[in-house]
Amino acid sequence: MAFINENYLKLPGSYLFAEIARRVNAFKEVNPSADVIRLGIGDVTLPLPQVSIEAMHKAVDEMAVKETFRGYGPEQGYDFLIEAIREANYTSRGLKVDSDEIFVSDGSKSDCANIQEIFGLDNVVAIPDPVYPVYLDTNVMAGRTGELGADGHFAGVSYLPCTAESGFAPSMPEGHVDMIYLCSPNNPTGTTLSREQLEAWVAYARKEKAVILYDSAYAAYITEDNVPRSIYEIEGAREVAIEFRSFSKTAGFTGTRCGYTVVPKELMAYTKNGEARDLRSLWNRRHTTKFNGTPYIIQRGAAAIYTKEGQAQIKELVGYYMENARIIREGLTSAGLTCFGGVNAPYIWLQTPNNMPSWDFFNKLLSEANIVGTPGAGFGSCGEGYFRLTAFGDRENTLRAVERFKNLKL
Numbered sequence: 001m002a003f004i005n006e007n008y009l010k011l012p013g014s015y016l017f018a019e020i021a022r023r024v025n026a027f028k029e030v031n032p033s034a035d036v037i038r039l040g041i042g043d044v045t046l047p048l049p050q051v052s053i054e055a056m057h058k059a060v061d062e063m064a065v066k067e068t069f070r071g072y073g074p075e076q077g078y079d080f081l082i083e084a085i086r087e088a089n090y091t092s093r094g095l096k097v098d099s100d101e102i103f104v105s106d107g108s109k110s111d112c113a114n115i116q117e118i119f120g121l122d123n124v125v126a127i128p129d130p131v132y133p134v135y136l137d138t139n140v141m142a143g144r145t146g147e148l149g150a151d152g153h154f155a156g157v158s159y160l161p162c163t164a165e166s167g168f169a170p171s172m173p174e175g176h177v178d179m180i181y182l183c184s185p186n187n188p189t190g191t192t193l194s195r196e197q198l199e200a201w202v203a204y205a206r207k208e209k210a211v212i213l214y215d216s217a218y219a220a221y222i223t224e225d226n227v228p229r230s231i232y233e234i235e236g237a238r239e240v241a242i243e244f245r246s247f248s249k250t251a252g253f254t255g256t257r258c259g260y261t262v263v264p265k266e267l268m269a270y271t272k273n274g275e276a277r278d279l280r281s282l283w284n285r286r287h288t289t290k291f292n293g294t295p296y297i298i299q300r301g302a303a304a305i306y307t308k309e310g311q312a313q314i315k316e317l318v319g320y321y322m323e324n325a326r327i328i329r330e331g332l333t334s335a336g337l338t339c340f341g342g343v344n345a346p347y348i349w350l351q352t353p354n355n356m357p358s359w360d361f362f363n364k365l366l367s368e369a370n371i372v373g374t375p376g377a378g379f380g381s382c383g384e385g386y387f388r389l390t391a392f393g394d395r396e397n398t399l400r401a402v403e404r405f406k407n408l409k410l
Helices: 006-010 016-030 050-063 079-089 108-118 133-142 195-208 279-290 296-306 308-334 358-369 395-407
Strands: 102-105 125-129 157-161 179-183 211-215 241-246 259-262 268-270 276-278 339-341 347-351 386-390
Touching: 006 133, 016 358, 050 296, 050 308, 079 102, 079 296, 102 108, 102 279, 108 133, 108 211, 108 241, 108 259, 108 279, 125 133, 179 195, 195 211, 268 279, 276 279, 296 308, 308 339, 308 347, 308 395, 358 386, 358 395
Parallel strands: 125 157, 125 179, 179 211, 211 241
Antiparallel strands: 102 259, 241 259, 268 276, 339 347, 347 386
């Protein structure tokens, strides 16, 4: 008899975006002529930067010649990409990150999900609420969270409420925690953590010997100079933080898949006997065992964005989506809705009108305006009463969606 991992049975319902797709498909079956505008899932709509296309074409040609063909590459990533990442995102900003601390992968979602494998099941996990579902769900799957309570919270998780009163910054844990998930710029709220707030988190982690799992997938969207692009801008962060980055939204790689994780050598966790072990070595062991490396062709495309031409092209790409964010934020505000985010992130977090439950607002928006967004309740109980829209649509649909909002009876 084969037994299942019963932790999967603790997961409530289906994955958030799968449920959204199910509801939209059901609506389309009944209303096949409906002109649905999708501002729900955070998928890009612009093509890859031209420098990436050219680099990948060249790499494909290399694969057709014996002398330049490549089979298995280094699991951690090719040096040409690692050094480009290191120089552009860290060294040029005066931040210390060594080449062997960067691990190239198929995207930050995978890394954020898989990182928990190198931690013991007895660790207390702190997770913001609302938050990107992958952080919580993967810890549930591992058996680290305890049972699901009637309030929708898992008994073994320390939830960090993010409310409008705090600018949607997660509150500090009331007691001790071991693993802390932070996301800035934030998905779903579109807000950021200030330097002072990150300093407080680093100080807490150092005091408690905790580890911060810092999702910085949207760093390229930061427009304000005083917002940190990396947690390693904070003194002492190398001792307590792992950073995740992605090419998905920075360069449109949602379909080509590339990201990376930084694990500093100073970062330690402990055996039950109190012996310190560096997490970089453990992640390297996990990475090389379970991952054969991001394809050479994809890595060449990713490295191309760090050229002078590439930097100009991704700046234009990011600027396009951030203009969409401005259009949505200002348009919805003028329609009388309360909005957050959209300044340093491609997400707008709006308060549902008249205290409407977020799934009810989803249904209303889909049926009356043919617009798809993401209910805040899908990101956690503190997300109830809010709704996420993405700026990743094309300009025409973004403008049309705003006009539909203005005509919606709220």
